[in-house]
Every structure is written in structure tokens, then in C-alpha cells.
Amino acid sequence: xxxxxxxxxxxxxxxxxxxxxxxxxxxxxxxxxxxxxxxxxxxxxxxxxxxxxxxxxxxxxxxxxxxxxxxxxxxxxxxxxxxxxxxxxxxxxxxxxxxxxxxxxxxxxxxxxxxxxxxxxxxxxxxxxxxxxxxxxxxxxxxxxxxxxxxxxxxxxxxxxxxxxxxxxxxxxxxxxxxxxxxxxxxxxxxxxxxxxxxx
Ligand SMILES: [Zn+2]
Numbered sequence: 001x002x003x004x005x006x007x008x009x010x011x012x013x014x015x016x017x018x019x020x021x022x023x024x025x026x027x028x029x030x031x032x033x034x035x036x037x038x039x040x041x042x043x044x045x046x047x048x049x050x051x052x053x054x055x056x057x058x059x060x061x062x063x064x065x066x067x068x069x070x071x072x073x074x075x076x077x078x079x080x081x082x083x084x085x086x087x088x089x090x091x092x093x094x095x096x097x098x099x100x101x102x103x104x105x106x107x108x109x110x111x112x113x114x115x116x117x118x119x120x121x122x123x124x125x126x127x128x129x130x131x132x133x134x135x136x137x138x139x140x141x142x143x144x145x146x147x148x149x150x151x152x153x154x155x156x157x158x159x160x161x162x163x164x165x166x167x168x169x170x171x172x173x174x175x176x177x178x179x180x181x182x183x184x185x186x187x188x189x190x191x192x193x194x195x196x197x198x199x200x
Contacts (some may be wrong), residue, residue: 062108082139099191112150140168146181168200
């Protein structure tokens with residue numbers, strides 16, 4: 001069937017490479033693209049290309065920044081520069097910022113230590129984090145990695161590395177669902193998890 005429609009078949013193949021796009025959604029998403037008019041399609045492709053061209057990662061915290069400006073967190077004069085909240089991905093920063101209950105800095109690890117997926121310590125930004133702690137006046141590190149075995153293992157590894165640095169190491173409040181990440185939680189739960197944080 002599809003071999004008679006090489007263009008459609010190619011589109012499906014390309015979309016199939018998008019992680020998180022479950023196979024049952026693949027046809028629906030493809031269908032949606034096919035109903036777009038040309039202007040919508042141009043806007044869509046333009047947004048992707050613009051993101052590629054105009055966004056970069058902050059070399060300090062690894063959150064996104066516009067290439068034309070400084071990192072909104074690291075360059076801010078209003079934030080508490082003595083606290084760093086360590087997260088796995090930038091999406092968690094969005095969840096934390098929504099609570100308006102945190103005013104420190106961030107550090108995006110880029111994932112968690114996962115031998116099964118071939119993600120090792122050197123694939124994450126842990127070395128940069130240690131360097132940040134060594135070079136700056138940091139009083140507290142909040143380990144806000146996901147409540148998964150990989151997230152926990154990553155937190156333990158970082159805590160061990162920071163053990164002798166004379167800083168407070170804390171983690172999120174107990175009671176968060178196992179396997180959870182801040183990204184999928186409601187604002188109040190994230191707020192509580194952070195404000196009731198405990199020593200690691
Ligand atoms: Zn930054």
C-alpha cells in the first residue's frame with residue numbers, strides 16, 4: 001500500500017524518528033500535518049528552524065538561552081546565586097518556575113546515569129556542576145533529580161562528589177510518587193516538594 005505512496009511513506013519514516021511519538025499517534029500526527037495549509041506549514045517549519053538557529057545552551061547552567069542575550073537565570077541580578085537546584089532536564093525548570101517559590105539558580109544535568117541506556121557520568125554535566133561549586137560561593141545544592149532508580153543513583157553520585165565541599169546538600173520533600181519527575185506534577189506539589197526539602 002504505502003510503497004505506492006512514496007511521499008507519504010517518507011514522511012512517516014521521518015516522523016517515526018521522533019522520540020516520544022508513540023506509534024499509535026504516528027498516523028494521527030501525520031494526518032494533522034497533511035491537513036495544514038501552506039501558511040501553517042511554513043510557520044511550523046520556520047519555528048523549528050528558528051529554534052535551531054537562535055537558541056543555544058547556557059554554558060554555565062545548560063538551560064536554553066537566546067543566542068542574542070545572556071542566560072535569564074545566570075545573568076539575573078535578582079536571583080540568589082548561593083543556591084543551585086540540580087535537575088535532569090530543562091522541562092523541570094519550567095515546572096519549578098511556575099511555582100514562583102524558588103529564586104535560586106539551576107543546573108541541568110542532561111539526564112541521569114543509566115547504564116542500560118548507555119548514559120554515563122561523562123555524558124552529563126556533573127563535572128561542570130562540581131566546578132561551579134568550587135569556583136563560586138555556593139551555600140546549598142538542591143538535588144531535584146527524578147524519583148527513579150537512575151535519578152536517585154545520580155543524586156547519590158553528586159552528593160558523594162560534593163561531600164567535602166562544606167555546603168548544604170538537600171533534596172525534595174518525601175512523599176513524591178515513585179517514578180515521578182517534577183515536570184508532570186501540579187504547581188502546589190512542586191512548591192511543597194521544594195519548600196519542604198530535607199537534608200540529603
Ligand atoms: Zn545559565
